[in-house]
Amino acid sequence: MKRMTASVFVAFLAVAMWAQGPTQFHPGFNLFSKQQDVQLGQENAAQVRKQLPVIKDPVLTDYVTRVGKRLMSAREAQESGFPFTFEVVADPSINAFALPGGPMFINTGLLKAVDNEAQLAGVMGHEMSHVILRHGTNQASKSKLIELPALLGSQMAGGSMIGKLAQVGIGLGANSVLLKFSRSAESQADLMGSHLMAESGYDPMQMARFFEKLNAQGGGRTMQFLSDHPNPDNREKAIEEESHRLPQQNYSYQTGQFERMKQAVSKIKEPKPKPLSQPQPQQQEQPQQQPQPQQQPQQQEQSSPHLNNH
Ligand SMILES: [Zn+2]
Numbered sequence: 001m002k003r004m005t006a007s008v009f010v011a012f013l014a015v016a017m018w019a020q021g022p023t024q025f026h027p028g029f030n031l032f033s034k035q036q037d038v039q040l041g042q043e044n045a046a047q048v049r050k051q052l053p054v055i056k057d058p059v060l061t062d063y064v065t066r067v068g069k070r071l072m073s074a075r076e077a078q079e080s081g082f083p084f085t086f087e088v089v090a091d092p093s094i095n096a097f098a099l100p101g102g103p104m105f106i107n108t109g110l111l112k113a114v115d116n117e118a119q120l121a122g123v124m125g126h127e128m129s130h131v132i133l134r135h136g137t138n139q140a141s142k143s144k145l146i147e148l149p150a151l152l153g154s155q156m157a158g159g160s161m162i163g164k165l166a167q168v169g170i171g172l173g174a175n176s177v178l179l180k181f182s183r184s185a186e187s188q189a190d191l192m193g194s195h196l197m198a199e200s201g202y203d204p205m206q207m208a209r210f211f212e213k214l215n216a217q218g219g220g221r222t223m224q225f226l227s228d229h230p231n232p233d234n235r236e237k238a239i240e241e242e243s244h245r246l247p248q249q250n251y252s253y254q255t256g257q258f259e260r261m262k263q264a265v266s267k268i269k270e271p272k273p274k275p276l277s278q279p280q281p282q283q284q285e286q287p288q289q290q291p292q293p294q295q296q297p298q299q300q301e302q303s304s305p306h307l308n309n310h
Pocket of ligand 1: 181186
């Protein structure tokens with residue numbers, strides 16, 4: 001009898017959460033227009049392609065694009081209207097990052113580390129959610145409240161966003177405000193990521209599983225996804241609770257190309273990671289950083305800086 005009461009209670013709780021529906025998120029305060037997010041991301045992506053070893057392997061690019069497009073079909077991604085793109089970087093760090101407005105870069109280290117497609121979709125859904133919720137430009141807006149309105153409003157001087165932002169010290173390098181998120185932004189990206197996954201037919205719990213796996217493996221260079229960015233203690237639990245709020249779904253989607261991707265990525269030899277440099281105007285402010293080719297081996301620690309920031 002007691003047991004029955006308990007199970008009725010659990011069932012009631014599940015129904016109550018489901019009835020509540022998924023948590024609603026909206027982008028916060030922002031001085032940028034959505035179009036400016038897109039422009040900034042595209043300019044930065046062009047820099048990334050020059051500075052990081054973006055690879056053109058058709059199997060890998062096609063694979064991440066298929067998973068990405070699937071996630072893009074979810075409601076919140078659709079409604080954002082952002083033009084996501086997906087590219088692979090030869091870098092052993094377990095990581096991925098997305099720039100404002102949609103360009104996403106996925107490390108070969110991440111492709112090698114995931115146990116199944118849903119785990120990759122989890123990381124990509126998380127990244128995509130940072131873009132949808134405009135976390136990068138939200139933070140930039142908050143940090144340069146006074147300077148930005150005039151800069152962003154000005155039509156002059158060729159209109160490079162990177163140039164404008166460099167004037168107020170916002171770059172793409174290590175610890176850039178555009179890619180270093182708060183704990184609450186991380187939680188939001190987890191939960192919205194779980195929505196994107198579920199609607200795409202991926203089990204959101206696989207995102208939690210992957211984070212658990214990284215946690216269990218501990219720190220180190222290859223664990224960049226969890227290093228130097230806030231990892232909410234109850235991350236797995238929060239994702240699980242959110243997944244109970246989602247309508248029942250059939251989590252059986254797969255591209256069918258996972259093994260093919262694994263084979264292709266196993267053949268990629270990653271060069272030693274090197275850090276992204278700051279954009280030009282910032283380098284002029286800090287000239288001592290400019291000529292140094294990467295000599296220190298521990299630079300690896302800081303390899304793709306933004307990758308740390310999930
Ligand atoms: Zn994140």
